[in-house]
Amino acid sequence: MGSSRLLFLFCSILPFFVANLILGVGADQFFQASCVDTAGNYTANSAYQANLNSIFSQLTSQTETDFNYGFYNLSAGQNSNHVNAVALCRGDRNQDDCNTCLNETVSELRQRCPLYKEVVGWSEFCTLRYANRDLFGELETSPGSCLYNVQNVTDADRFNQALDNLLTNLSSRAAAGGPLRKYAADNSTVGVFQTVYAMVQCSPDLSEQECGDCLSVAKDGIGGCCLGQRGCRILRPSCFLRYESDPFYQTPIPLPSPPPSPPPPPRPQSTRGNGNNTTRIIIIVVASVVGILVLLVTSICIFQRTRKTRQHSLANDDEVIRNDSLQFDFATVGAATNNFSDANKLGQGGFGAVYKGVLPDGQEVAVKRLSSDSGQGDVEFKNEVLLVAKLQHRNLVRLLGFCLEGQERLLIYEFVPNTSLDHFLFDQVKRAQLDWERRYKIIGGVARGILYLHEDSRLRIIHRDLKASNVLLDAEMIPKIADFGMARLFVRDETQGNTSRVVGTYGYMAPEYAMRGQFSVKSDVFSFGVIVLEIISGQKNNCFRDGETVEDLISCAWKYWRQGTAMNLIDPTLRGGSRNEMMRCIHIGLLCVQENVADRPTMATVILMLNSFSVSLPMPSQPAFFMNSNIDSDMSFSVVSESNQSKSEEMPLSQNEASITDLYPR
Numbered sequence: 001m002g003s004s005r006l007l008f009l010f011c012s013i014l015p016f017f018v019a020n021l022i023l024g025v026g027a028d029q030f031f032q033a034s035c036v037d038t039a040g041n042y043t044a045n046s047a048y049q050a051n052l053n054s055i056f057s058q059l060t061s062q063t064e065t066d067f068n069y070g071f072y073n074l075s076a077g078q079n080s081n082h083v084n085a086v087a088l089c090r091g092d093r094n095q096d097d098c099n100t101c102l103n104e105t106v107s108e109l110r111q112r113c114p115l116y117k118e119v120v121g122w123s124e125f126c127t128l129r130y131a132n133r134d135l136f137g138e139l140e141t142s143p144g145s146c147l148y149n150v151q152n153v154t155d156a157d158r159f160n161q162a163l164d165n166l167l168t169n170l171s172s173r174a175a176a177g178g179p180l181r182k183y184a185a186d187n188s189t190v191g192v193f194q195t196v197y198a199m200v201q202c203s204p205d206l207s208e209q210e211c212g213d214c215l216s217v218a219k220d221g222i223g224g225c226c227l228g229q230r231g232c233r234i235l236r237p238s239c240f241l242r243y244e245s246d247p248f249y250q251t252p253i254p255l256p257s258p259p260p261s262p263p264p265p266p267r268p269q270s271t272r273g274n275g276n277n278t279t280r281i282i283i284i285v286v287a288s289v290v291g292i293l294v295l296l297v298t299s300i301c302i303f304q305r306t307r308k309t310r311q312h313s314l315a316n317d318d319e320v321i322r323n324d325s326l327q328f329d330f331a332t333v334g335a336a337t338n339n340f341s342d343a344n345k346l347g348q349g350g351f352g353a354v355y356k357g358v359l360p361d362g363q364e365v366a367v368k369r370l371s372s373d374s375g376q377g378d379v380e381f382k383n384e385v386l387l388v389a390k391l392q393h394r395n396l397v398r399l400l401g402f403c404l405e406g407q408e409r410l411l412i413y414e415f416v417p418n419t420s421l422d423h424f425l426f427d428q429v430k431r432a433q434l435d436w437e438r439r440y441k442i443i444g445g446v447a448r449g450i451l452y453l454h455e456d457s458r459l460r461i462i463h464r465d466l467k468a469s470n471v472l473l474d475a476e477m478i479p480k481i482a483d484f485g486m487a488r489l490f491v492r493d494e495t496q497g498n499t500s501r502v503v504g505t506y507g508y509m510a511p512e513y514a515m516r517g518q519f520s521v522k523s524d525v526f527s528f529g530v531i532v533l534e535i536i537s538g539q540k541n542n543c544f545r546d547g548e549t550v551e552d553l554i555s556c557a558w559k560y561w562r563q564g565t566a567m568n569l570i571d572p573t574l575r576g577g578s579r580n581e582m583m584r585c586i587h588i589g590l591l592c593v594q595e596n597v598a599d600r601p602t603m604a605t606v607i608l609m610l611n612s613f614s615v616s617l618p619m620p621s622q623p624a625f626f627m628n629s630n631i632d633s634d635m636s637f638s639v640v641s642e643s644n645q646s647k648s649e650e651m652p653l654s655q656n657e658a659s660i661t662d663l664y665p666r
């Protein structure tokens with residue numbers, strides 16, 4: 001590809017407590033900072049600041065003897081003014097590069113996150129973190145970020161296969177790297193002409209197992225951010241990975257003997273200046289917490305511009321054609337569904353009915369015929385569909401296309417054969433098909449799908465209506481989350497905030513969302529927790545029968561947990577399977593449904609907890625109980641409430657708009 005124009009995009013995968021994600025423009029360099037809101041601020045001229053300054057000056061005055069293979073563990077001060085810092089330079093960099101990078105990073109962070117007690121900063125050759133808590137030896141995968149090259153690879157399947165193998169190999173090599181350096185880089189050929197170059201690194205204070213876990217979370221992030229792109233960087237506090245279609249790393253300096261065999265030396269590169277002659281644009285899409293309007297507007301502008309730039313730069317290839325091919329014509333879809341005949345109807349949901357269809361090429365699809373006006377113009381609707389269609393993950397139902405004709409708006413999805421999780425879980429007979437191994441896999445798959453929506457996808461999506469009937473199962477019982485992005489397709493709203501329109505299902509909705517309309521990634525985490533408890537118990541969230549009494553599942557789970565009898569929650573039909581895993585899932589479920597929003601883990605943490613038994617779990621605090629704990633057993637109903645009348649005129653939708661209620665396919 002002779003193109004000299006490389007456009008990089010940041011896709012933010014930062015959780016919401018991160019206030020700023022900062023724009024950086026430069027040659028091959030990038031810089032990104034996460035100022036962590038939840039850790040609080042220090043006051044100017046305080047002891048905390050003095051300690052932080054002392055750490056900064058230690059970092060910028062490193063001597064040769066301090067190098068320690070690019071890893072620094074620093075701390076200053078006592079108790080509430082204690083500052084810990086961990087810095088890590090890229091494994092292939094020498095001390096000069098490392099010092100320069102740390103110097104620059106220190107001054108960037110001073111500017112970008114003034115007064116924040118806790119910060120993570122990434123740049124080309126180093127990562128620097130500091131906080132008022134232990135960092136050394138802690139495995140952390142959040143906040144995170146990613147950066148990708150907008151150029152496509154030519155043979156995506158082969159490329160991804162080669163990349164996957166290479167990264168798996170590198171991850172185990174890095175993890176086994178020992179206490180001085182956990183780094184590995186190598187290349188792999190893709191077919192005859194292509195080569196993929198990749199590098200992975202963990203903070204060396206992690207154990208081998210933790211390093212592997214961290215890199216596996218990072219690797220999972222590729223699917224969301226970079227799949228099919230020629231280059232990508234996935235940044236996490238404790239580890240990162242990068243791959244490119246061109247060489248970008250150098251030979252690392254050898255470790256002292258006995259050397260754990262250093263990675264095979266790649267051709268030495270003058271990486272530092274690499275790409276200096278080519279115009280490289282780094283655009284960071286700024287993601288910021290709702291509140292700073294200016295920032296928001298700016299970010300929208302940047303995003304818009306980015307989209308335009310991209311369209312322009314790809315105007316000559318088939319990007320545009322590909323987009324258009326997502327549009328189906330009404331006649332085709334009508335024919336595919338026998339003119340939306342009742343026989344083809346799979347279900348009726350708040351957004352409209354869903355029909356099974358077979359396209360002329362034989363592909364089975366599910367067609368959602370939107371009943372209400374989405375409140376958006378055609379162009380806007382189309383743009384949103386194109387964005388949502390880009391969300392592709394093994395655990396999401398794929399949106400294949402759309403149809404716009406007159407008043408008709410259709411969404412065409414892949415057809416998922418095995419209906420939804422609730423049809424199995426809450427059915428006396430079918431339940432037996434879900435043994436523990438299956439259920440455990442379903443929990444993991446749903447978690448990965450949500451993580452992708454929250455952190456790894458180019459758009460950041462809060463589902464807002466996660467529930468068992470929204471988890472579809474394919475022929476291999478792999479879970480696929482349905483109906484994500486509906487909020488986007490209907491109402492343009494921010495990624496976090498207050499909404500006057502509560503869309504969700506009682507029993508699954510976090511209390512702050514149900515009562516105050518506040519939604520965030522953590523309200524999805526809550527719903528996930530409910531699903532986990534349902535999967536373990538085989539009981540619907542709001543009709544759990546505990547002997548005589550009808551109690552809601554969460555109260556019941558909490559009661560058992562406190563009594564030390566959590567085993568009682570487990571579905572009696574689950575005879576085989578690891579009790580350890582089940583107990584751990586109950587524990588995780590309870591962590592997710594905690595009343596205090598900040599106490600609930602992020603999905604990245606949930607996945608770590610699921611992946612690795614070496615991660616210890618905090619004690620859950622009291623969960624949020626439902627206001628309606630005596631809901632009639634089989635009634636699961638949805639609400640569409642205007643919790644804030646004064647705001648409702650800002651919402652494009654008015655009266656009988658959608659509730660994400662009953663979902664396809666029923």
Ligand SMILES: *[C@@H]1O[C@H](CO)[C@@H](O)[C@H](O)[C@H]1NC(C)=O
Pocket residue numbers: 037040041113114115116
């Ligand atoms: C911390 O300070 C920054 C300004 O440096 C401000 O934007 C942010 O809201 C503050 N956060 C808290 C939790 O006070």
Ligand SMILES: *[C@@H]1O[C@H](CO)[C@@H](O)[C@H](O)[C@H]1NC(C)=O
Pocket residue numbers: 073074075084136
């Ligand atoms: C890293 O710093 C922490 C905090 O000061 C300290 O407890 C720990 O022992 C240090 N570890 C090493 C290996 O220096």
Ligand SMILES: *[C@@H]1O[C@H](CO)[C@@H](O)[C@H](O)[C@H]1NC(C)=O
Pocket residue numbers: 060061096099100103
């Ligand atoms: C880092 O900055 C300090 C001053 O802040 C300077 O004395 C030192 O030479 C710098 N080191 C490098 C490698 O640029």
Ligand SMILES: *[C@@H]1O[C@H](CO)[C@@H](O)[C@H](O)[C@H]1NC(C)=O
Pocket residue numbers: 152153154228317318319322
């Ligand atoms: C980009 O990828 C898509 C498939 O994801 C492919 O159809 C298209 O041809 C690619 N474009 C370029 C420029 O390689």
Ligand SMILES: *[C@@H]1O[C@H](CO)[C@@H](O)[C@H](O)[C@H]1NC(C)=O
Pocket residue numbers: 168169170172173
């Ligand atoms: C990684 O791949 C190389 C060959 O490319 C092989 O020699 C090595 O054993 C592999 N390492 C691991 C940990 O899989």
Ligand SMILES: *[C@@H]1O[C@H](CO)[C@@H](O)[C@H](O)[C@H]1NC(C)=O
Pocket residue numbers: 186187188195247264265266267
């Ligand atoms: C790819 O890596 C191998 C070692 O695994 C090395 O011998 C070779 O030179 C590398 N190729 C390129 C083009 O860097």
